[in-house]
Amino acid sequence: MTWDFSTEPEFAAKLDWAREFVRAEIYPLEVLDLDHAGFRRIAKPLQQAVKDHSLWAAHLGPELGGQGYGQVKLGLLHEILGTTEFASYVFGCQAPDSGNAELLAIAGTDEQKARWMRPLLDGELLSAFSMTEQGTGSDPRQFTTAARLEGDEWVLDGAKWFVGNASRADFHIVMAVTEPDADPHHRMSMLIVPTSARGITTREIGLMNDPDHKNAIWSHCEVGYEGVRVPKENLLGERGEAFALAQKRLGPGRIHHCMRWVGVCRRAFDMLCERAVSIDVHGGPLADKQTVQNWVADSAAQIESARLLTLQTAWKIDQVGAQAARTEIAMIKYHGATVLHDVIDRAIQVHGSLGFSTDMPLEQMYRWARAARIYDGPDEVHRVTVARRLLKQCQPAKVPTEHIPTRRAAALEKFRDRLEEFSAAQ
Numbered sequence: 001m002t003w004d005f006s007t008e009p010e011f012a013a014k015l016d017w018a019r020e021f022v023r024a025e026i027y028p029l030e031v032l033d034l035d036h037a038g039f040r041r042i043a044k045p046l047q048q049a050v051k052d053h054s055l056w057a058a059h060l061g062p063e064l065g066g067q068g069y070g071q072v073k074l075g076l077l078h079e080i081l082g083t084t085e086f087a088s089y090v091f092g093c094q095a096p097d098s099g100n101a102e103l104l105a106i107a108g109t110d111e112q113k114a115r116w117m118r119p120l121l122d123g124e125l126l127s128a129f130s131m132t133e134q135g136t137g138s139d140p141r142q143f144t145t146a147a148r149l150e151g152d153e154w155v156l157d158g159a160k161w162f163v164g165n166a167s168r169a170d171f172h173i174v175m176a177v178t179e180p181d182a183d184p185h186h187r188m189s190m191l192i193v194p195t196s197a198r199g200i201t202t203r204e205i206g207l208m209n210d211p212d213h214k215n216a217i218w219s220h221c222e223v224g225y226e227g228v229r230v231p232k233e234n235l236l237g238e239r240g241e242a243f244a245l246a247q248k249r250l251g252p253g254r255i256h257h258c259m260r261w262v263g264v265c266r267r268a269f270d271m272l273c274e275r276a277v278s279i280d281v282h283g284g285p286l287a288d289k290q291t292v293q294n295w296v297a298d299s300a301a302q303i304e305s306a307r308l309l310t311l312q313t314a315w316k317i318d319q320v321g322a323q324a325a326r327t328e329i330a331m332i333k334y335h336g337a338t339v340l341h342d343v344i345d346r347a348i349q350v351h352g353s354l355g356f357s358t359d360m361p362l363e364q365m366y367r368w369a370r371a372a373r374i375y376d377g378p379d380e381v382h383r384v385t386v387a388r389r390l391l392k393q394c395q396p397a398k399v400p401t402e403h404i405p406t407r408r409a410a411a412l413e414k415f416r417d418r419l420e421e422f423s424a425a426q
């Protein structure tokens, strides 16, 4: 096992370019109040600059025109992209399109790749991942949206909930029950459903961070599928394989989520520190108050721990694959979401009423950060996964292994001869 925390100079130079580009070209977009169409227009030349620097859709393997960077490098890039919600789109790796492209790459036929994946990668199409059903999102085994094969067509009926970009997407990848008699993990399949198909209804939902659903990048929708017909060739992967495919989609993607949260934390932390050294209260700078110093010290340690844990998980995925890193992948989810919340919370507090106002980006960051504990599986479910997997490695013991009187008796037995020698010599 080798440990190396350095970044290759060539990739470090790319990260430097990305950091400067994001600050200079993308941060200003945040304050322009752009709508979705306006944002897409203004993003075009910026996307070209990213392509020119070989950082477009960087999550893809070389066979798909990407660089095959691996999860550690992608993590470092996402830390930079996470500092603003606009950057992922400009870099061609925004959710849910990036995950959907990966799904199509893993499971798509040549025809599906040509029709849906290629234009998705080129930024010509938008997509949605339609999985959650209200009240059962944490337990997909309960989903009821179903598709049946009628002749050469799948007929889809059901309702989905909180589907990112369903109203703006050109196609949805839908998880539907196609094998009702199979075991719970093999009942669902994935279908590619063009949004032009008849029988689809979408209602945009107001969110805590976007109550008027005006966000320039994402909408979130309740979706109805009523007698929606798609050709049978629109099955993605094998019948009954949706569960396994969804796992593949979510594993490495979580590294990107968590590193983006680290990026958000860094921006909030910079604001926290700047404020601390900028104002005087009760006879001295805020930075001299011990409470504020505690916030700075605790935030720095938390950010660093979330970052290292996530990069270590990325490294493990690169070395031995996502399956072997399942415990760590679950762990970074709830740890990262907690750190994200805590750091933004302190940054708001140090700004007082200014932090609570819309004159600073912190209140928006805070509202969006709340979602991190829910999406990508609620934190509670990931905690259960981690605890179960760790506990599985433990054996029950009638007497605790570390029980001191028992250990003392064993140690006396083990060293009896030598102890007797010592006492004879004294």
Ligand SMILES: Cc1cc2nc3c(=O)[nH]c(=O)nc-3n(C[C@H](O)[C@H](O)[C@H](O)COP(=O)(O)OP(=O)(O)OC[C@H]3O[C@@H](n4cnc5c(N)ncnc54)[C@H](O)[C@@H]3O)c2cc1C
Residues within 6 Å of the ligand: 096, 129, 130, 131, 132, 133, 134, 135, 136, 137, 138, 139, 161, 162, 163, 164, 165, 220, 371, 374, 375, 376, 377, 378, 380, 381, 384
């Ligand atoms: C911003 C955002 C974007 C999203 N984008 C998409 C998308 O693009 N496509 C899509 O399909 N879905 C999307 N979702 C939905 C997301 O996947 C679900 O919200 C998530 O899986 C939780 O499901 P649920 O909301 O139905 O919660 P429920 O299943 O109703 O669970 C409610 C609560 O119960 C508790 N709970 C659940 N299980 C356990 C357990 N085992 N132990 C202890 N407590 C438990 C948790 O506190 C949980 O928050 C998105 C959600 C958000 C917030």
